[in-house]
Amino acid sequence: MFESRHIKTFHEVVRSGSYSAAARSLGYTQPAITQQMKALERAVGTPLFTRVGRRVRLTEAGEAMARHADTILDSLSAAQQQMNAITRLRSxxxxxxxxxxxxxxxxxxxxxxxxxxxxxxxxxxxxxxxxxxxxxxxxxxxxxxxxxxxxxxxxxxxxxxxxxxxxxxxxxxxxxxxxxxxxxxxxxxxxxxxxxxxxxxxxxxxxxxxxxxxxxxxxxxxxxxxxxxxxxxxxxxxxxxxxxxxxxxxxxxxxxxxxxxxxxxxxxxxxxxxxxxxxxxxxxxxxxxxxxxxxxxxxxx
Structure with missing residues (x-):
C-alpha cells in the first residue's frame, strides 16, 4: 500500500530531478527524502531511481509510477476539496x-x-x-x-x-x-x-x-x-x-x-x-x- 506523502515526494523528485532539489522545495532534509523514497521502493518491491551524477533517473518501474503519480495526486486533491466542502456545509x-x-x-x-x-x-x-x-x-x-x-x-x-x-x-x-x-x-x-x-x-x-x-x-x-x-x-x-x-x-x-x-x-x-x-x-x-x-x-x- 502506497502512502500519499511518499507519492507527493516522489512526484517532486521527478519534477526537480534530484533528492536535494526536492528537499529544498518541500522543506525537508535530504536524508528524509532518501528515507521516503526507500520506503516507497520497498512498497513497490523494486527500485524507482538510478543515480546519474548528482541527479536521478527513473527506472522502468519509476516511469510507470510517474505516469500514475499525477492522477493519484489530482484524485487526492479532488477528494480533499470535496471533503472540505462537506465539512464546511458547502455540499x-x-x-x-x-x-x-x-x-x-x-x-x-x-x-x-x-x-x-x-x-x-x-x-x-x-x-x-x-x-x-x-x-x-x-x-x-x-x-x-x-x-x-x-x-x-x-x-x-x-x-x-x-x-x-x-x-x-x-x-x-x-x-x-x-x-x-x-x-x-x-x-x-x-x-x-x-x-x-x-x-x-x-x-x-x-x-x-x-x-x-x-x-x-x-x-x-x-x-x-x-x-x-x-x-x-x-x-x-x-x-x-x-x-x-x-x-x-x-x-x-x-x-x-x-x-x-x-x-x-x-x-x-x-x-x-x-x-x-x-x-x-x-x-x-x-x-x-x-x-x-x-x-x-x-x-x-
Whole structure:
C-alpha cells in the first residue's frame, strides 16, 4: 500500500530531478527524502531511481509510477476539496423520511432556512409512517427519520437508533363546522360515542382504540385512511369525525371542518431518529438542528 506523502515526494523528485532539489522545495532534509523514497521502493518491491551524477533517473518501474503519480495526486486533491466542502456545509445530501403531518409543517420550515443559508446542501424527502419509517432508517434507506409515539403503547425502535425528542403534539377532534359540539372549546371523547369515525394510520388507530377502551366504548370506524386531506374531506362531508394531531390544524383545507381540543388530554411525542454515527455528519447535524428550531417555534405558538 502506497502512502500519499511518499507519492507527493516522489512526484517532486521527478519534477526537480534530484533528492536535494526536492528537499529544498518541500522543506525537508535530504536524508528524509532518501528515507521516503526507500520506503516507497520497498512498497513497490523494486527500485524507482538510478543515480546519474548528482541527479536521478527513473527506472522502468519509476516511469510507470510517474505516469500514475499525477492522477493519484489530482484524485487526492479532488477528494480533499470535496471533503472540505462537506465539512464546511458547502455540499452534502441528507435523506429525511417523515410522516405526512410533519412533512407538511416541520419539514418546509426547516428546509427553507437550509436552502437560503446552505444552498449546496441537498435534502431529499421520503414519506413514511412509523414503524416502517424506522425500519427504513435502520436499513440505511434514509439518514434521518421523523416519527411519533403515543404514551402507554409499546413502540419497537431498533436498538441502533438514537432518539432526539422534538415536541409533544396535542390531539384534537375534527368535526363538521355545523356539528353541535363544534361550539365548544374542547370536546370530551365520551360525548362522541355515537359518532361514526374516520381512523388514520395503524399506530394512530391503535392509540385511538386504546383511548376509547379507556373511556368504556368501542368506536364505529366507518373509514380508514392515511391521507390527511381525505380525512378532512370526509369530515367536511359530514360522514364522520376524526381524532387528529394539532399539527394538522395548521393546514386545514376545508372551511367546513372545525378542530377542537380532545379531552381527556392526550399527546403524541414527535422525535427525530438517526444512527449514532450519522449525528457527526455535518449536513445531517444541520438538518437536525433546523428541525429542532422548527419544532421549538411550534411549541411557542
Amino acid at each position: 452534502g445530501r441528507v435523506r429525511v423520511c417523515a410522516f405526512p403531518s410533519a412533512a407538511a409543517t416541520l419539514i418546509p420550515e426547516a428546509m427553507a432556512r437550509i436552502a437560503a443559508e446552505h444552498p449546496g446542501v441537498r435534502v431529499e424527502l421520503l414519506e413514511g409512517e412509523p414503524p416502517d419509517s424506522l425500519r427504513r432508517l435502520a436499513r440505511g434507506e434514509c439518514d434521518l427519520t421523523l416519527a411519533f409515539t403515543y404514551p402507554g403503547l409499546h413502540a419497537e425502535v431498533p436498538a441502533e437508533l438514537v432518539e432526539i425528542p422534538l415536541l409533544e403534539d396535542q390531539l384534537t377532534v375534527l368535526l363538521p363546522t355545523g356539528h353541535p359540539l363544534a361550539r365548544r372549546r374542547a370536546v370530551h371523547l365520551n360525548d362522541l360515542t355515537e359518532e361514526r369515525w374516520i381512523a388514520g394510520c395503524p399506530r394512530c388507530r391503535a392509540n385511538f382504540l386504546h383511548a376509547c377502551a379507556e373511556e368504556g366504548f368501542t368506536p364505529d370506524i366507518a373509514f380508514t385512511t392515511d391521507d390527511n386531506l381525505v380525512v378532512q374531506s370526509l369530515v367536511a362531508a359530514g360522514v364522520g369525525v376524526a381524532v387528529m394531531p394539532a399539527l394538522v390544524l395548521s393546514f386545514l383545507c376545508h372551511k367546513k371542518v372545525t378542530g377542537r381540543l380532545l379531552e381527556p388530554h392526550s399527546r403524541r411525542q414527535i422525535s427525530a431518529y438517526a444512527l449514532r454515527e450519522h449525528l457527526r455528519i455535518p449536513a445531517t447535524a444541520l438538518v437536525l438542528a433546523e428541525l429542532k428550531r422548527a419544532a421549538e417555534a411550534r411549541v411557542g405558538c
